[in-house]
């Protein structure tokens with residue numbers, strides 16, 4: 001099992017502003033932005049600012065900060081999309097389904113009877129993502 005943290009991962013680049021994203025929230029310990037390949041409308045990611053590979057390598061107070069942001073933004077997403085439910089997902093190491101090696105929680109608004117969209121590998125429409133980010137920010 002790997003424990004190293006690669007400072008050049010894509011989420012670090014997003015936080016540093018070296019790669020674009022649809023940011024919805026930031027505080028001293030956490031950062032949140034829309035997933036570029038959403039499994040449902042409003043699907044976003046919450047990450048710690050500290051470089052942590054996954055759940056196995058993060059300090060408890062940093063994880064607590066992430067969970068506080070997950071809860072705060074889940075409420076905002078529920079209000080924004082008037083959704084019936086919220087799915088949280090979090091993957092650790094390749095065997096656990098992790099693809100990007102900076103700890104992140106997926107927050108996915110869900111509508112009754114609507115399945116998650118499949119992983120197609122295609123990026124969502126940029127304007128649509130921008131609109132969804134604005135909806136969540138307005139509900140904060």
Ligand code: 5GP
Pocket residue numbers: 010021022033034035036037038091097098099100101104
């Ligand atoms: P995981 O590691 O949780 O299995 O998957 C990483 C997630 O990050 C995927 O849902 C993927 O769509 C998302 N993702 C990968 N690259 C980018 C990116 O450059 N920008 C954004 N906003 N999301 C990304």
